[in-house]
Amino acid sequence: MTFLEMLQDAQQRNASMLCVGLDPEPKRLPGAMQGDPSRIHEFCARIVEATADLAIAFKPQIAYFAAHRAEAQLEQLVAHIRRVAPHVPVILDAKRGDIGSTAEQYAIEAFERYDADAVTLSPFMGFDSVQPYLRHPGKGAFLLCRTSNPGGDDLQNQRLGSVDGNPLLYEHVARLAQGPWNLNGQLGLVVGATYPNEIERVRALAPTLPLLIPGVGAQGGDAVATVRAGWRPDGPIVVNSSRAILYASSGADFADAARAEALRTRAVLAAARPA
């Protein structure tokens, strides 16, 4: 099964557009786990178990593991996801981008070491920095397009005078990903829920690509406007929420609270879907 097929399958089975982000910060872990990086896996495993039937995808952000020397726990976590939620794809949020020979190693890291189904990439270094990931059959790659942070404007909203039609940089990325860069249908785009107008524009330029949309929950993005702007029957949207779910409670009930928040967010997203 390809990444896109996995995504479509999880979307159907779990009736979901919600991606549960796994960004474990030791100082925010609940109760006795607080401040203990050796308990990252245990915390994330409980979140995965509580949301396995609600998610279209899980998105571990590698920095939260690597910063605490918890890479082995990330490997164990993906193995755990395979056991308790075998139908839910894993998107490794690594935002890699480097020359081809180094990109080959990063691709092995993402798809073999961590067994991810897809990875996030910066397109800034061009197609030869993306291509090594596309040589892994069935795997997916989401290119940063219009990110959720205000500073994304600094580059992504600049006009490219030398490209036909003088598009904004993020528009150019969307066109490349929908067209010439998408050799085997493996690409998707990252667009922030904090910018629904840009989601709409990206959707117009890339009608069938999966969109990974972070920014609802802790960043205050508008979930309803996001779905209205991005949803298409043939282009899945993967709306990520991390902190709002992970830290819905700091008590012993954290997994139940995470499930309740995931249920609530999934319902808001479903209700916003155009008929």
Ligand SMILES: O=c1ccn([C@@H]2O[C@H](COP(=O)(O)O)[C@@H](O)[C@H]2O)c(=O)[nH]1
């Ligand atoms: O444009 C982007 C790209 C990636 N992210 C990542 O998504 C999550 C968001 O976490 P929240 O707690 O739901 O705000 C995090 O891992 C970011 O690194 C993003 O926010 N924006």
